[in-house]
Amino acid sequence: MATIPQDINDRLRRLEAELRALTTAANRRPALNQIMHGDVQIGEGGGLSVRQPGGAETFRVGEAGPIAGEHALIVRRRDGSVALSVWNGTTADDQAQAVRIKDAQGHELLSEDVVAGGLARPHLPIPMGPAQATDWPSTSDTSWTDLQVAWPEIQHPRLEVFAQAVGNGNGGDIRITVDGQVVASGATGKPIQTTFKIPGYEFGAHPKITLQARAKASSTVWACVQRMYGVAS
Known part of the structure; x- marks a missing residue:
């Protein structure tokens, strides 16, 4: 069957459609709320923060300690009180950061002894019995x-x-x-x-x-x- 010559207008319309498809593909971005492959890296003193609708922070990792330069992790309740933290209040490399869990009143329920190892809290009872x-x-x-x-x-x-x-x-x-x-x-x-x-x-x-x-x-x-x-x- 003989090829039917295309009218110049048909060719222009086809070129416009292809250009529109290329422009759409170039401007298309992946969803900003998903990470499908690879790692997320935050450096140079940055941090990752999760906040409530009102703006109060409930989770932070990165530069999050009580002093500038300390990279730590803090999980807060919705009232702002600290529930879990990994920090020690210093940037000295020779001082390990302690894991701490606190109750809603700020009492330390569980923490580690970063100097000698083992528990700092809770204080465990050691019962004694008769020696004889x-x-x-x-x-x-x-x-x-x-x-x-x-x-x-x-x-x-x-x-x-x-x-x-x-x-x-x-x-x-x-x-x-x-x-x-x-x-x-x-x-x-x-x-x-x-x-x-x-x-x-x-x-x-x-x-x-x-x-x-x-x-x-x-x-x-x-x-x-x-x-x-x-x-x-």
């Missing part, structure tokens, strides 16, 4: 007898425990139970030193944990839990 074994709870019963009991609020799925027992005569046995289930066993001269899963673990529950002992015939058993705390899975 004969001052520990005791039993001469040959049946299992509760010597110590606790109803803690469980916040970890496992417990680590250390318990000792001494006895006279033939001694006896000890064990740890959780809601009646035996989770660890020992004997006089054989301490319980183990980590075990809490049966039927449920965060915030209050199971009954007991140290039980039973003596052999004509004997007495003294026993005491000397360390117990929750640990992760």
Whole structure:
């Protein structure tokens, strides 16, 4: 079939359409609220800030510390109070920045010791027990007898425990139970030193944990839990 010559007006209209398409493509920009690939870099003392509609800042990372030049991270509540921060108030390279979590009144709930390592807060209690074994709870019963009991609020799925027992005569046995289930066993001269899963673990529950002992015939058993705390899975 023979090619039909195009009128000059047809050719001009086609060129205009192609030019319009090129101009549209050149002016098209990607969405400004998405980053599909690559990293975002903020340097030269800059920072990233998230603000509420009223203008109050709720999140900042970058140059955010209380002094100029310190790069830090601060998360605030909508009332402006600090909820979480990573800063130390200095730009000295040899001083690590501390992680801090605060309550709504500004009290420090959790922070790290950046000098020696470990916790700065909370302050954890260290209970002490009788130094003399004969001052520990005791039993001469040959049946299992509760010597110590606790109803803690469980916040970890496992417990680590250390318990000792001494006895006279033939001694006896000890064990740890959780809601009646035996989770660890020992004997006089054989301490319980183990980590075990809490049966039927449920965060915030209050199971009954007991140290039980039973003596052999004509004997007495003294026993005491000397360390117990929750640990992760």
